[in-house]
Amino acid sequence: MFRAVMPFSKLFQRLNETDEGAMRVVFLAAAGIGAAVALQKVVRQIDSLVVPRRRFRVRHGNGPAGVNFTSKTTYTVVGTSAPPTLADIPTLVTEMRDAFESGVTLPLANRLETLVAMKKMFVENEQRILRAVWEDLRRPEGETLYYDFLLVKTEIQNLITNLHKWTKPERVSKFSLLTFPSSQWVEKDAFGTVLIIGPFNYPFALTAGVVAGAVAGGNNVVLKPSNDVPFSSNLLRELFVKYVDPRVVTVVGPHIAGDGVDVVTSLMRQKLDFVFFTGSSRVGAIIAKQAAETLTPIALELGGKNPVFVDETADLSLAAKQCVWGRTLNCGQQCVAPEFVLVHRSVLEKFLEQARRWTHELVPDPYLEGAMGRLVGWNASASSAGDDDKNNAADDSDGNTSGRKSAAMRVKQLLDVARAGKHGEKIVVGGGADFSRGVVEPTVAVCGWDSPLMREEMFAPVLCVVPYDDLEDATRMVRTRPKPLALYVFSKHKKNTRHILDNTTSGGVTINGVLFHVGHTGLPFGGVGESGAGSYHGEASVKCFTHQKPTLRKWRDLHDFGVFTDPFFVYGPHDRVKRTLLRAVAERS
Ligand code: NAD
Secondary structure (H helix, E strand, C coil): CCCCCCCCHHHHHHHHHHHHHHHHHHHHHHHHHHHHHHHHHHHHHHEEEEEHHHHHHHCCCCCCCCCCCCCCCCCCCCCCCCCHHHHHHHHHHHHHHHHCCCCCCCCCHHHHHHHHHHHHHHHHHHHHHHHHHHHCCCCCHHHHHHHHHHHHHHHHHHHHHHHHHHCCCCEECCCCCCCCCEEEEEEEECCCCCEECCCCCCCCCHHHHHHHHHHHHCCCCEEEEECCCHHHHHHHHHHHHHHHHCCCCCEEECCCCCCHHHHHHHHCCCCEEEEEEEEEEEHHHHHHHHHHHHHCEEEECCCCCEEEEEECCCCCCHHHHHHHHHHHHHHHHCCCCEEEEEEEEHHHHHHHHHHHHHHHHHHCCCCCCCCEEEECCCCHHHHHCCCCHHHHHHCHHHHHHHHHHHHHHHHHHHHHHHHHCCCEEEEECCCCCCCCCCCCCCEEEEEECCCCHCCCCCCEEEEEEECCCCCCHHHHHHHHHCCCEEEEEEEEHHHHHHHHHHHHCEEEECCCCCCCHHHHHCCEEEEHHHHHHHHHHHHHHHHHCCEEEEEECCCCCCCCCCCCCCCCCHHHCCCHHHHHHHHHHHHHH
């Protein structure tokens, strides 16, 4: 037995007296090194566990020391009772930036307070929200209830429930020889003042639903809703003023006359920290260009023409029912609507029969008020959609009314094309419209790839059906087109489904259904290529509205003579030994 008190030299001598003793020395040395390595590992684990938490408390406690959440300036626009005018925009953005700098949006308790207020805002105003969307779009109440009310409420609730989990720093445990010994994690830093630009088609889901993610990320928001849905946009402003601290969310635009282009242009000239745009690809390109000039990061949620594959094994009744439903929701004014169906020629007639049947069952009388939504601007503009060709020149920048007139004109022209059948189009069901009331009949038309109906996104309830013979050709054709926001597959054949998934690119996919991937709260939603960049919903919203900041802490307390804590071989000049070490380290990093 060795006594702990025995002097080291004596112990060494005794151990060395025999071979067995020498073996013990070796064994003890090995055991000592092993124990040291193990201890180091344990300490490293403890450190990497503790460091993010320490940091986390700073980010999410009652705010960084010294910040008392009061503004440096006196507000002249934000929080005042008069809605901001066009001339107010530079001051408004400056004041919002100042509000962010004050730290008011960062503490978890404050983010939570805003989200709870937003939830209350929805719960207490359900009827007013349903009514506003009805005035703007004449959409059936059930549709609005789900898409513009319940979905937003659920999104806010999810953010409330998971705020702590989704915003806390994420530890990275992967070992790297280069950085050893170190702890590393990813912090989620709020961008600052973000601009959210909304489209008309889901006036609450695509504004308030997005704002919730930005708030959860710790930002403050300037919200610019669409001018094409004045009832909804004005209500949004009224409700945000009433329920939410104006330093956290300010709505600008609904009170400023015109189509909103000048408001967006003026906002984009200001120094913003992030822009989230939802709208058409055409306007998305304008926003991207403006953002590029100031190197402002952006997320683009754009449109596209979404394909559906129906192969010879598909449940044709389900496929047709889903396609008709998805195409007629909100009068076809939906970014993820199924736009064209690629049907295997062997089942084409059966599919068309089912499409006819389901159109009559789901929308027996589209002219009946409340049976189906109306084209936006139904009550103001579309009456002259049948006017002569000079209306074609109507430019979107002319103003709200003429912009919407030209949208209705485009739908009218395409229905005329379908009826004329010059490119082989054949209307199977529908084809009629009453533009004075913004009604377009649910329409199914067989088309070829070269039909004008197949060129651009059509924001109307018109479903194109394109027969195909060979799945490989069909996927190749889809690949030659701009990348869609959504893609749908109806098939019982696993190999066909896999082929489609592997050979196409789209923002998202639902198999044996349409739209559903957008409604799943655990999935990110967004486009790719021409249909957008960046995704959101649930945890993805927090990621979208925060900078994922990688942070690494090198240990300084190992007393390893700098071998690990300050490795000599990273410094030049790099001789052979250093280069060899660099190679060895790179392979294990
Ligand atoms: P839009 O592009 O016309 O307008 C969107 C917003 O941009 C509005 O607030 C509008 O005031 C503003 N705007 C319009 N023209 C502008 C210009 N020249 N300069 C600066 N700002 C301008 O879109 P919309 O008609 O309101 O909505 C329909 C489009 O949005 C469709 O293309 C649809 O696919 C797309 N969309 C995409 C998603 C998605 O999540 N990816 C969701 C809904 C709608």
